[in-house]
Each structure stands twice: as C-alpha cells, then as structure tokens.
Amino acid sequence: MKFVDVIVKLGDETNHVYKASLPLEIGRMDHGEELLRTQNVGNGNFRLAVAPIDMIGVSRRSMRVEDNGDGGLRLVNIHSTNSFQVSDENLVVGPGQSLSVSGNVTVKLPQQLMLTFTLKSMNAPVEYDRSMRTLEAVESSMTNGTQDARLGQLKNETSDKNPAAVAVSLVRQALTVVQKAAGSNEFFEAAVRAVANMIELDRAFVILFESDHWTVRSMFSFESDSSINFTDSKTIEPLPSGSTRLLDNVLQTKKTVIYEPDSYLQTAGSSMISLDRAVAAPMFNKAGEVIGVVYGDRRVVDDRSNEPIGELEATLLEVMASAVASGLARQHEESLRASLTQFFSPAVTDRLEKNENLLLGRDAEVTVLFCDIRGFSAVSKRVGPARTIEWINDVMTELSQCVIETDGVLVDYIGDELMAMWGAPAQQPDHALRACRTASLMLKQIEPLRQKWSDITSDQFGFGIGINTGVAQVGNTGSKVKFKYGPLGNTVNVASRVQGMTKAFGVRVLLTSSTLDEVTKCQGAASEIVLQTRHLADAKPLGINEVVTLYELNPDADPNWQQLRLSYEKALDCYHKSDLAGAAKELASLVYKNANDTPSVLLLGRVVDALTHKKTVVDPVFVFDHK
Structure with missing residues (x-):
C-alpha cells in the first residue's frame, strides 16, 4: 500500500501530515470536514483538506495525487478551470492534465499555498531489532497444534494443551469473524463454523429477526463439516427444531438464553425432545433492538460432549454475536453509502x-x-x-x-x-x-x-x-x-x-x-x-x-455587457411604466449595437406592437402558452 507524507506551508506556518493514503484528493476545506486530516471518501479514495474554508482562492477539488506505478507520483489536475505549478520542474499543470514525477515534489497552489509530497510504502524493509517480536511469532511458538482449539480444552485440567495457547487460538478464531468482509457468505460461514467448533456444538446458526419473523441466514453442521448460506429470498430454511421457544425468550428478555432440561421427561411430546443442550445469544442494533441471534445446539442422539453450557461458553457466544452484529451494521453502512454516493457528494x-x-x-x-x-x-x-x-x-x-x-x-x-x-x-x-x-x-x-x-x-x-x-x-x-x-x-x-x-x-x-x-x-x-x-x-x-x-x-459579463444590461433595464423600466416612446428610444440604439441580443429584440418587438396598436397602457407580463 502506498502513502505520501505531505508538508503544508502557508506563509510562516508549516504543518506535516504523515502517511496520507493514495489516491489522495487535495482541496479547500468544506463544511463537515477537518483541516489537515485525511478522510476516506469511499471506493478506495481519500481526501485531504489543506486550506481553510474561507480561503476561496483554493478550489475545493484542486488536484489528485496517485501512485504512478513506476516508483513515483502522478499529479492530476481535477479542476475544470484552474492550474497549479510544480515548482521543482517549473511546470504548469492545466485543467485535466497530469504529470508524473519521481522523488519529492513541491506544488504551488493559489494564495501562496505550498505542498510537498514524499512517497512512502508500507512494504519498505524494516531494520531488524531483536528486542522486538511480532505477535505472529508469539502465536506460532505457543499455538502449535491448537489452531482449532475448543473451549473444553481450556477447562479440562488433564488436557495436554497449553492453556495460554488454547486461549490465544480461541481469540484468533473470534477475530477471524470480525476480520471477514461484512455481510458476505464468507463472513457468516466463519461465524457459524467458529461457534460450533469452539463450544463443541452439533449445529450453529445465524438467525435474523426481520419484519417480525425469524429467518435463518447461515448454518453449520459438525456432522457434515459444512456450512450453508441462505441468501435467496425464495428459499426459506425452516428454523432449527425446538428453537422457537428459545428465540422468543431471547426476544423478550434481550439476554442470552441457555436450554438445559432437568430430565427428558419434561420435553416428551414437544419439539424440544431431540435437544440435549441449546443456547442463543442476541445481536443488537444501535438502538438496542434485537436484530437476530447466534444459536447453537447439541442433539440427544449425538455421542459428543454433553458438558453443560456454562457462563464461559455463553459469554464466548455473546462475543461472536456482537461480532456478527457489528458486521451487519458495517454492511448496512457500506450499502447505504454506496447508494447515497449515486446522488450526494x-x-x-x-x-x-x-x-x-x-x-x-x-x-x-x-x-x-x-x-x-x-x-x-x-x-x-x-x-x-x-x-x-x-x-x-x-x-x-x-x-x-x-x-x-x-x-x-x-x-x-x-x-x-x-x-x-x-x-x-x-x-x-x-x-x-x-x-x-x-x-x-x-x-x-x-x-x-x-x-x-x-x-x-x-x-x-x-x-x-x-x-x-x-x-x-x-x-x-x-x-x-x-x-x-x-x-x-x-x-x-x-x-x-x-x-x-x-x-x-x-x-x-x-x-x-x-x-x-x-x-x-x-x-x-x-x-x-x-x-x-x-x-x-x-x-x-x-x-x-x-x-x-x-x-x-x-x-x-464584461464591461460591454454591463453597459448593455444598464440600457436594457432602463428600457424595461420604461415599458413597465407604459412609456413606450422612452422604451423605443433606448431599445433602438441598443438593438443597433447588439443585434444578436435576443431579449432586446423581443422587447423592441413588443414596444413596436404596442405603438402600432396605439396602446396607452401595456401589460408588461410575457404570457407563455407552451413549455
């Protein structure tokens, strides 16, 4: 990824903006912007306001700085009329033109504003320092063989797994969900797979609450080791058997709910008879409303772990639910911005x-x-x-x-x-x-x-x-x-x-x-x-x-047009007062000197028509009978 350091000099004042991302638009500050602070304007583009809002000599959109792909910078003039000067080269870059440069470059904008750009790269080699170590190095030394750790390994005192390594792996699995692209199939797949694996569940689901009903968005099955995403609105996946009461409880209490029957007799004849354990953690929007749950269960027929789902498991599920909710919020914001940028600046x-x-x-x-x-x-x-x-x-x-x-x-x-x-x-x-x-x-x-x-x-x-x-x-x-x-x-x-x-x-x-x-x-x-x-x-x-x-x-407007304006408005005032002679006198000279001025010709025609019909009072309003 490429960046530029920007030195902004205005008179005796100098400011330094470190590592501004490319491509970078440069211009005057606008309402809602911060001066000398890089902002992401979407679609991989960035913007930097280098002049205060009242410095009107500098255009709001003056230039764009890009990586030219050859180890240098490309300076693009994005303004329709103004130019800028590259002082080192003593060159002027006009509207729509661009210039590729290597090394540092200084640009001169109006009102004595000077900008110096220095290209930086995140891939530049870093000097090795044995007193520093990366997290990746720590992880590899600790988590060998625990990349898919389960919470049970952390709680099992007889496990041969390093507890710290297991904990790191659990956190890493949760981070995987957070780092996936918001709203994509990959994002939901990572969520349900991680939940089922970490808490040792037979199935895991992301279930959304939309328009007063529950909809399965994604599921993972431990038995088949596969996940399914349901994105086709025409295909509606039924809710997990026995989950309805649990989901309704979450909706009512807005809390994580754990299902563990005292005995199977109490579930006989109900849809929950096949459940050994189940848990659902709510997802919230910014208003604190439940927008869905992360749900998981273990089946009675399965011979996997029948350990109780305790506070630690439920808390870990809540972390995953929060990650999914954040992803959904980010997806909504990105979708909203994509639609808004079609209409708004x-x-x-x-x-x-x-x-x-x-x-x-x-x-x-x-x-x-x-x-x-x-x-x-x-x-x-x-x-x-x-x-x-x-x-x-x-x-x-x-x-x-x-x-x-x-x-x-x-x-x-x-x-x-x-x-x-x-x-x-x-x-x-x-x-x-x-x-x-x-x-x-x-x-x-x-x-x-x-x-x-x-x-x-x-x-x-x-x-x-x-x-x-x-x-x-x-x-x-x-x-x-x-x-x-x-x-x-x-x-x-x-x-x-x-x-x-x-x-x-x-x-x-x-x-x-x-x-x-x-x-x-x-x-x-x-x-x-x-x-x-x-x-x-x-x-x-x-x-x-x-x-x-x-x-x-x-x-x-130039001086000649200004004189035309004054003469025309004088004639128009005479016409509005029904002073036809005064209007005709002013317009005759005006049309003679400005034969291509259609408004003068039209007004003269109305004056002549009124004089021809010997009108003493005229209606000054132009009435249009067509669009």
Missing part, C-alpha cells in the same frame, strides 16, 4: 450517515436547477444510438461533477436534461448561491466538450439552465423499488418552466427573483453574482398561476 453523504432521518419526507426551502442540453437532437440524428449514448454519458458526467463540486443533489436525468437541488437533505444556508455557482461551472464545460467531441458536436451545442428557489416537499420521490431523493411541488414546476424559457429569450441561464433574493443574503461572492444578472422580464409560464420575475445570469 462525499460531504453530504457523511452527514447523512450520521443522521439518516435527514432523508425523511418534509418541507424545506431549496433551490432547484434544470439543465437541458442544446443540440441533442441534431447529434442523435446524425451519429446514431451507440455514439449518441457515449456522447451523452460524457456530457452528463461533466454536468454531474459540477453539481457534486458544490455539494448538490443529483435528483434525476430526464432524457437530455439534468435535475439538481440544494438545501436538502442537509441544510445549506447558501443553497441559492451554490446553484448559481454550479450554473457557472456548467457553462465552462461547453467549450472543452465541444473540442473533445468536435467530430459530432453541432453549432447549436450548449446548455439551457433554469433555477428557482422556494419551499418544496423533499424526500424519496421514487419508490420502494427504486430510490430517488428529490423535491416535489410548485417550486420544481417553476424551475422546469424557467429552463424552457431560456430558448424563447435566447439566453443560457435564467433564475427567478426568489433565487436572486436568497443570493443577496449571502456574503462574499454573492455581490459578484448580482453584478452578473440582468432583469429580463416578468413572465407567466404555462400551467403556473403566478407571475415570475426573471433574471439572466451571465458569468462572462
């Missing part, structure tokens, strides 16, 4: 793992974004299904990454359209600002994607993005069969309609006044977003009962 996923109640249905103020791919039909008609699917997958991947970078929720893909949300399940006070930043990131992907797919991308390729903020019902909007976390309600419908209106107005991004109002409440970059917006129109979308005030968002 690592930061949001971490919060959901700590509080699953965040996924429950509720009302929340959110910002919803729809992004439609322009030119999709032209591409699909020209290149056929196989190439179209390859292209759309790449485009959607880049758009999705923009959402993840701002900790948004990937709600759905609808044909050639992406839907995302901020503000739930975890609270994000700046959810509107995050959505606007995402739109800016998406627009920056247009040209790289156009160049990457230059052989098939049409001139019409681009994105139409609609953003709206409001209260929505959030939760699992899918089903029990397919999970889909997202919003429902009017806020979503308005966002969808606003996206559709980008075509009519000939702009790339439209946001509503409710979104802009929320942005202005944020500090820092909010003022920059406001300067990039133009009050475009008041509109009544199809199927929406309210009038929506629309703003264009233009992240590429």
Whole structure:
C-alpha cells in the first residue's frame, strides 16, 4: 500500500501530515470536514483538506495525487478551470492534465499555498531489532497444534494443551469473524463454523429477526463439516427444531438464553425432545433492538460432549454475536453509502450517515436547477444510438461533477436534461448561491466538450439552465423499488418552466427573483453574482398561476455587457411604466449595437406592437402558452 507524507506551508506556518493514503484528493476545506486530516471518501479514495474554508482562492477539488506505478507520483489536475505549478520542474499543470514525477515534489497552489509530497510504502524493509517480536511469532511458538482449539480444552485440567495457547487460538478464531468482509457468505460461514467448533456444538446458526419473523441466514453442521448460506429470498430454511421457544425468550428478555432440561421427561411430546443442550445469544442494533441471534445446539442422539453450557461458553457466544452484529451494521453502512454516493457528494453523504432521518419526507426551502442540453437532437440524428449514448454519458458526467463540486443533489436525468437541488437533505444556508455557482461551472464545460467531441458536436451545442428557489416537499420521490431523493411541488414546476424559457429569450441561464433574493443574503461572492444578472422580464409560464420575475445570469459579463444590461433595464423600466416612446428610444440604439441580443429584440418587438396598436397602457407580463 502506498502513502505520501505531505508538508503544508502557508506563509510562516508549516504543518506535516504523515502517511496520507493514495489516491489522495487535495482541496479547500468544506463544511463537515477537518483541516489537515485525511478522510476516506469511499471506493478506495481519500481526501485531504489543506486550506481553510474561507480561503476561496483554493478550489475545493484542486488536484489528485496517485501512485504512478513506476516508483513515483502522478499529479492530476481535477479542476475544470484552474492550474497549479510544480515548482521543482517549473511546470504548469492545466485543467485535466497530469504529470508524473519521481522523488519529492513541491506544488504551488493559489494564495501562496505550498505542498510537498514524499512517497512512502508500507512494504519498505524494516531494520531488524531483536528486542522486538511480532505477535505472529508469539502465536506460532505457543499455538502449535491448537489452531482449532475448543473451549473444553481450556477447562479440562488433564488436557495436554497449553492453556495460554488454547486461549490465544480461541481469540484468533473470534477475530477471524470480525476480520471477514461484512455481510458476505464468507463472513457468516466463519461465524457459524467458529461457534460450533469452539463450544463443541452439533449445529450453529445465524438467525435474523426481520419484519417480525425469524429467518435463518447461515448454518453449520459438525456432522457434515459444512456450512450453508441462505441468501435467496425464495428459499426459506425452516428454523432449527425446538428453537422457537428459545428465540422468543431471547426476544423478550434481550439476554442470552441457555436450554438445559432437568430430565427428558419434561420435553416428551414437544419439539424440544431431540435437544440435549441449546443456547442463543442476541445481536443488537444501535438502538438496542434485537436484530437476530447466534444459536447453537447439541442433539440427544449425538455421542459428543454433553458438558453443560456454562457462563464461559455463553459469554464466548455473546462475543461472536456482537461480532456478527457489528458486521451487519458495517454492511448496512457500506450499502447505504454506496447508494447515497449515486446522488450526494462525499460531504453530504457523511452527514447523512450520521443522521439518516435527514432523508425523511418534509418541507424545506431549496433551490432547484434544470439543465437541458442544446443540440441533442441534431447529434442523435446524425451519429446514431451507440455514439449518441457515449456522447451523452460524457456530457452528463461533466454536468454531474459540477453539481457534486458544490455539494448538490443529483435528483434525476430526464432524457437530455439534468435535475439538481440544494438545501436538502442537509441544510445549506447558501443553497441559492451554490446553484448559481454550479450554473457557472456548467457553462465552462461547453467549450472543452465541444473540442473533445468536435467530430459530432453541432453549432447549436450548449446548455439551457433554469433555477428557482422556494419551499418544496423533499424526500424519496421514487419508490420502494427504486430510490430517488428529490423535491416535489410548485417550486420544481417553476424551475422546469424557467429552463424552457431560456430558448424563447435566447439566453443560457435564467433564475427567478426568489433565487436572486436568497443570493443577496449571502456574503462574499454573492455581490459578484448580482453584478452578473440582468432583469429580463416578468413572465407567466404555462400551467403556473403566478407571475415570475426573471433574471439572466451571465458569468462572462464584461464591461460591454454591463453597459448593455444598464440600457436594457432602463428600457424595461420604461415599458413597465407604459412609456413606450422612452422604451423605443433606448431599445433602438441598443438593438443597433447588439443585434444578436435576443431579449432586446423581443422587447423592441413588443414596444413596436404596442405603438402600432396605439396602446396607452401595456401589460408588461410575457404570457407563455407552451413549455
């Protein structure tokens, strides 16, 4: 396994992070993260926040450090626009580029942040020191011939086995269960085999309590020396004969229960008549509820040990039950994380793992974004299904990454359209600002994607993005069969309609006044977003009962666009006041200088129409009769 030591230098302050695992993502601290502490983000990847959250010059996802497989490191730029400098080589690594280096390497990030990486390996030779010995060495010297020790050997005073060696072997067998992969067949097989062997049981079972009934998950038979795992829901293994009363007792008392009849007469005619001994230890979830048992028994017909099942045996069974319960909990967490990472960023996923109640249905103020791919039909008609699917997958991947970078929720893909949300399940006070930043990131992907797919991308390729903020019902909007976390309600419908209106107005991004109002409440970059917006129109979308005030968002705003914005908004104000002459005067000059500005052309057309029909009072609302 490969690691790197990381020296982080900012001004006069230097910090050292020892043995950070590879591959390692580097970036600015985000909410819920700890500075200069490596965290596992799943799928064998790790992340290290090297800059405080308010150091906005450093991107949240700046670079990735990997083992290049040749004794060195590979530095990968994972940001869409920013570059970083490798000072030792005096090289600049641009967006999407990578560089392989050997030995120590120093990287320069914005705001004078310097990072030095040194590759380490866990397989590096260790200098021999005879004053130290490994546990494996101790074990081999003690446990020769006792690898499959039984508890009876520890209690038998006449046994020729070393008691310490037997104890070590018993603990090792228990550790085997803990170390197996959670939830796999191997994990359950190790559990039932170890239980039967250590306590000298004829049979051992892992029995789960689900939906108010018991289900056998795994069993081991000493007679056949084999184990069986029952994973097919269509195949239901009956409970061990005579175990029902024992299991019900465990469920009621939440304690380990041992069955030892005083005489066989008292069991005559019952299902327990064939049992000599039996024991069941409960497994618990985090809430202290019984989720299953580890059960074992000895049969009357068997001539094996009929020693009583005492406190020591029962305690050892409880240890095994706890190990199985921990494995099940770990399996649940891994399964949950795997499903959550399909929709949520690592930061949001971490919060959901700590509080699953965040996924429950509720009302929340959110910002919803729809992004439609322009030119999709032209591409699909020209290149056929196989190439179209390859292209759309790449485009959607880049758009999705923009959402993840701002900790948004990937709600759905609808044909050639992406839907995302901020503000739930975890609270994000700046959810509107995050959505606007995402739109800016998406627009920056247009040209790289156009160049990457230059052989098939049409001139019409681009994105139409609609953003709206409001209260929505959030939760699992899918089903029990397919999970889909997202919003429902009017806020979503308005966002969808606003996206559709980008075509009519000939702009790339439209946001509503409710979104802009929320942005202005944020500090820092909010003022920059406001300067990039133009009050475009008041509109009544199809199927929406309210009038929506629309703003264009233009992240590429330059001084010329700012002048256009001022002139347009002056003309719009005249139009709203029914000052048609003033609006016509302002728009005539504006359209002459900016003939390709569709909103100006549309507004001029409405002014001319009103003048032609000699209207003295105009309705300033654009009414849409189509999506």
